Amino acid sequence: MSLSLDKAMGxxxxxxxxxxxRMELLASNIANADTPNYKARDIDFRSALQAAAGEGGNLPMARTQQGHIGPGGSGGTNGSLETLYRVPSQPSLDGNTVDPQLERAAFAENSLQYQSxxxxxxxxxSGIRDALRGER
Structure with missing residues (x-):
C-alpha cells in the first residue's frame, strides 16, 4: 500500500x-490607497480553489504538435492565479478604485481564514505523524 502525501493533505x-x-494583493491595495489611477485587485477564492483542485470547469486541452506547451499538470495554482479588478463602490476623481475600509475589512477576514x-x-x-508513529 502506497502513501501519497498529496492525497493525505488534500x-x-x-x-x-x-x-x-490574496493577502499580498489586499496589502498592495491598502498600500496604494492614495496612488492615482491605481486599480484595486483581488482573487475569487472559490474559483481559484476549484481550479487548484482541477474542477475549474475549463475545457480540456490537448497538444496537437509535440512542441506545444502542456496544459500545466495536475491542477494546482503554480503561482498563476487569476487576479480580478474590483468594481469601485465610490469612484474617486483621481481614478483610484481602492476603498480603504473595504480593503482593511477584507484583509482582516482573509487573515482569520488564513490562520484557520x-x-x-x-x-x-499532526494526525499523519501520529498515525505513522502508531499513537492513535
Whole structure:
C-alpha cells in the first residue's frame, strides 16, 4: 500500500497558498490607497480553489504538435492565479478604485481564514505523524 502525501493533505496546502496570495494583493491595495489611477485587485477564492483542485470547469486541452506547451499538470495554482479588478463602490476623481475600509475589512477576514487554514493543515500533519508513529 502506497502513501501519497498529496492525497493525505488534500486541498489544504493550495488553500493556504491562495490565501497568502490574496493577502499580498489586499496589502498592495491598502498600500496604494492614495496612488492615482491605481486599480484595486483581488482573487475569487472559490474559483481559484476549484481550479487548484482541477474542477475549474475549463475545457480540456490537448497538444496537437509535440512542441506545444502542456496544459500545466495536475491542477494546482503554480503561482498563476487569476487576479480580478474590483468594481469601485465610490469612484474617486483621481481614478483610484481602492476603498480603504473595504480593503482593511477584507484583509482582516482573509487573515482569520488564513490562520484557520494553517491550523487545519497543522492538525492534518499532526494526525499523519501520529498515525505513522502508531499513537492513535
Amino acid at each position: 486541498i489544504l496546502p493550495e488553500a493556504v497558498n491562495v490565501r497568502a496570495k 487554514s494553517l491550523e487545519f493543515l497543522n492538525r492534518r500533519v
